Amino acid sequence: MTTTQLYQELKNVNHSREKRLYYANLLIKNPNLIPKTLEILFMVDDKISPRAAWVFEFMCKENLEASLTYLDYFTENMHKVHQDSAVRPVAKVCEYLITAYYAKTANRVQSELLPKHREKIIELCFDYMINDEKIAPKAYSMNCLYLLGKDYEWIHPELLLILERDFQMQSSGFKARARHIIKKINSKKS
Template sequence: MTKEALYDSLNYVNHSREKRSEMAQLILQNPNLVRPLLQIAFDVDDPISNRACWVMEFTAKEHLDYLLPHINMFIKNIHRVHQDSAVRPIAKICEFLTLAYFSKTSNPVQQTLNTSHLEKIASSCFDWLIGDHKVAAQAYSMTCLLLLGRKFDWINPELKMVLEQNYPSGSAAYKARARHTLAKLK
């Protein structure tokens, strides 16, 4: 399948889990499509890019290792994503990566991600946490930053400050996740 054919196929993907899962199955059966999917996902001003991000999230959930050969491309571009419907799945993929990196079970993510990658994930997560984004992306960011605080000493004080500052104006869901995160920071 060409990039153009993949792009056309994404026109038929909607927000339903069924459609996203169907397209992710196509990617899982053809891992060579991960790179063109990422190229479409990071064409951030194209409305189809959101759909590519949704599919990439489902693909990463099933086989995170399919993303690893393209990790530099992924990390280099995550800060560019700005549409809410794309930020959420990208933040979720960052959470998958961070959870795998800090897993007690040895895995390929631990050998692939380097300090620079982790710093860029942290920077993007702080941007999503501080910016005007929906609570799901902020919740995934809190999880990432909490874990990344194990590696980078500067993160925990910054995370605590941001959560305490934004807590009063946060939604009920934001407050619940912030309470959970703050409790783990103590």
């Protein structure tokens, strides 16, 4: 399947779990479609870009290791994504990667998610935290930054500043997640 054919196929993707899962499994069975999906995802001004993001996120949920070959491309370009419906899945993929990296069970992400990838994720997550993003990317970013703060000591103080500064102006969903993260960071201090 060419990129153009895949683009046409992605027009059939909607918010239904069934459709996203169907196309995610298509990628898993045909790994040659993964870079084509990412290419469409990073056509950031195109209305099909979010659909590619949804499919890529679902593929990562089902088989995160399938994305590892493309970490350089993904982390180099993820900051370009700006449509709300594409930002959320990109943030979720970052959370999948960071959660796997800090998992107690050994996995390939721990050896293949290099410092350069983690630093790009840190940068993106802080951008999501300080920019006018919806709650989901902020929530995924909080979790990523909390975990990354285990290895980058400067992250927790910066994250606390942002959470405390923005707390009163944010939604109840943000406040609930922020309270949880603040409590976890403060319990590490004592």
